[in-house]
Amino acid sequence: MDVMPKWADALLIPLISILIAFVLSAGVIVAIGEDPMVALNTMVQGALGSSYGWGYTLYYTTNFIFTGLAVAVAFHARMFNIGGEGQAILGGLGVALVCLYVPWPHWILALPFAIIGGALFGAAWAAVPAYLQAKRGSHIVITTIMFNFIAAALLTYVLVELLRPAGAMDPASAGFPEGTHLPTFQDMAGLFGITAFRGAPANVTFLVALLACVLVWLLIWRTRLGYEIRAYGHSEPAAVYAGISPVKIIMVAMLISGALAGMMAINNVMGEAERLVLNSVEGAGFIGIAVALMGRSHPLGVLLAALLFGFLYQGGAELSLWTNIPRELIVVIQALVILFTGALDNMVRMPLERFFLMFRKKRPAEPATAPKPDRKSTTAAE
Template sequence: MDKMPRWADVFLVPFINLILAFVASGLVVLAIGENPFRAIWIMISGALGSTSGIGYTLYYATNYMFTGLAVAFAFHARLFNIGGEGQATIAGVGAALVLLAFDWPYWWLALPFAIIGAAAFGGAWAFIPAYLQAKRGSHVVITTIMFNFIGAALMGYLLNGIMKNPDTQNAETVAFPAGTHLPTMHEMLAPLGISFSRSAPVNVSFFLALGAAWLVWFVLWRTRLGYQIRAFGHSETAARYAGIDAVRITIIAMVISGALAGLLAINVVMGEQGRLIKEFVEGAGFVGIAVALMGRSHPFGIVLASLLFGMLTQGGFELMWDMPTVSREMVLVIQALIILFTGALDNMVRDPVERLFLKLRKGKS
């Protein structure tokens, strides 16, 4: 009724946000004495200008899809899971244990078990804060942040202790069996006669992430569990009136969220590293919050937002490489500006655009 059309809501507003973010970033680049148009060109061509760039972009996007879906899923139950980072870290241990347990002959045999291992460990790491929230009322934001630190410490302990590869100085496990190597995009496209960068780490996990996005949509909007989760998220008092078990929903939503975050380990640990290393999550758990925010907690939006953030990450690395005056921190500033404009300042653009549409419509009628 008194709303703007859906396409404007879903595409136009984020697009304007993005333009504003680029303008603000351009001013920052200008301030350090560089040409902002060149910087943008380097970022875009670095992310999309070659199959290698695209391969890295999709690789990062895969990570953000998993963590973005994790944040969004919990958010539908009005739970703010900030613990994607820790859940993915511990999920890496789960995946590694599975992959090191046997001399796996084929990747397609190892993959389902690695998924189970990663999801179970990620889910378990989310279960503890979920239980404390449901039964004791300890706020899940606080506990999941704590569990990020505990997870990192536990990882360090394991990789310097029982899981350490005795043959190196580094805190890492031995390499996984060769049979667990996931097909990369290069290997998948070669039989079709399409050439794709050999070095790009994007692998079959990308499709796993798309599948997970579909599954999240299906669970939330087509199953009874999803109905209960959304009802609980919208109104806890009404959920109680309807007889929806708050404890059960809180725990299930958080465990599924943790499991989704955990799948990141498949992409990085199994797909890219081939062994478990420290700090492999590299902040993707936190980027997931921005991704979920920008994707408006909808799987389709999250896929798009993940692609954008994948481009930013990859483009940012290229920028650091090509513009020596642009430091790593500067890239972070640019990424943060984009998060600021697309996430936090969303209403700044949304309201005027909405008013404009109403005015236009009134002019017509």
């Protein structure tokens, strides 16, 4: 039974949840003896006050769009992919191999193949947990977590033993050749004779991320496969009855999810570092969870949520630079956003539903909300 109009479900509940999360975060800042208004001002100035700040904000946004879309696609099939981190690590390896071992004449040629490399490696890393879930019933949440740890160990091994140039000390690959240099926003603005985004890492990958949003939207709502994924996510028995194979949906949804997470690497590995380093993902895979939850698993929502987290991430870096607040404040905000938009959803929803019931008129039923992951497909009726 839907007692709320659609706009309230899609906008009001996330906004109230975010508001609660922010108020609590402000409380945390007060508790460690800092001024939340000063902190907010520092964050806005640092992240949005200059084209340099925007360049960083949009760079982080690009990362979070990919990982957010990855989690969102899996959510639609009622899968909870916590493995975005590991898949992005492996995607970085794929991108690095493409960039290092093929002499690319120009980035326009290198970019599509780097995308394919990152996507393939990310998808491959998601394939094993997906297969184990589909065929053996191993719980995907635990297996993807384990694969994050295994990915980190694998990357260390590859960097230390295989990709590290002879004589180098730090565990990192050689720098990528010039032909793989992606144009940054600074380069692109330079084409129009504008000096902006100087030194900021945002690059052409942002446009790829926007394209990915559109493609995911088309996939989920305009193709037969997307319909099957959504049908499976809403009700496994109904999907099976309609002739949809659960094994196929689990595999395909997780492969797409892993591919999207892996594609993040064209931004951070190829676009920014231009070599493969340890810990280049920096937790973006986990932020994808918060982004997808906040964005209600819709590409447009993911884009907006990614922008918010891009702002938070860059603002948080500025905070730790100028104030006594460590960067981990962002992890706290991220946790609160996940808590209130994901787990404590009903805490906001129940009073709001009561509020709307008071003004209720006769209206036809509206479609339900985006599905959320669950260990079993049968959730309790509410």
